[in-house]
Amino acid sequence: MRSNIKIFFMLFVLLLLDTVKPFGYTLSVDFLLLGVIFISLNKKLNISLIFSLIFGYIRSTLIIDTNLLTIIRYSIISLICHYLLTYLNTVGKKRYTTLVKNFIAMTAIIIHIGMNLIQAKVFLPSLALISLLQSSFVYIFVSSLLEKCNYLFLSSKAAR
């Protein structure tokens, strides 16, 4: 229960970061997406799906042209992350597990960028690359920080 409250608080702060954008449009990172990927890779499927659906819905209320894809986008990403996590064997050394998780996170970010480009009906490889690099760096930094602090009791509750 305490862990779930912490997840809610973390995702809420990330959503606030997305709306405040302290670096304006210089940083092309969707912080909430990174949070959803993080909980998908470190928590059980049902928990991550519920949170991704709740926050997908809250986020969609702030977006002007909302459609079904905007609401369920994070849930789809959460499902993809879980599928890849079960498909790729993460049993083994911690370093190997971290590498696999980061690879899955990057794949999820690429899928998210692809979805956005299709929705915006633009083809911008340079912007996509910048977004991928910035998001990956921020994800690796934030996830390593959260794992180090054991913020979400990761050792006690594994994803699978």
Next chain:
Amino acid sequence: MYLPSKKKYIYIALIILAIAVFFLPFKGAIQNLLIGLSRGLTLAPAKTSTVIEALKKENISLALKVKEQQHLVKENRRLKEAFDFQEKMELSLKGAEVIAFLPSSWRRVIILNIGKDKNIEKGQLAIDESGNLLGKILEVKEDSSSLILANDPDFNLSVFIEDKGFGLLKGNIWGAKILYVEDGGSINKGDRIWAKTPESATTIEIGQVSRIKKNSNSLFWDVDVRLNARNNIFSELFIIK
């Protein structure tokens, strides 16, 4: 020829190892001792240290005041520029502050702190302090409004390219492009792009032509635009009323 025995090196290595093992538990104590000694050597008397501490505090508060002053000077300069622009163009401007952004990196929509309460209407154009177009009002609520920036994929506005042609400006996140330009033969790179405000006959500068190409499969020309307002961080802007 004298050759040193190998045993000698083994003995030396063993002695060094023994010394290291012996002194290893005392590492922290030695470190503390050295730090204590150096502090004792460098530390000023108690009265002087209190004065230094008070001066440091004063220094920090002064530095904060200087930063605040610098911010006010910048804000004042921006407002003055906007006022000059308003005087020069005889426009009625309304200042607005940015309170939030749309939570997506792939849209360029910002939320402003004024709405119907300040007579803001849908379609009104927003400019920066230099008079460059930033975007147009998309949605108006009682005390807030949404502004779509010129580089948003859903932004569109009819514009003129010098006096050589006209078309529809459309954002593409990275910049913007002009669609439906029929007669682009005379258009050159660097040509000025401008638009008319809906409320008055004054013109607003938008940007310059950065690339022009004739598409063989289309009737129209491809015109890429470099927007003048290239600032990615906004705090305040002005709406033309």
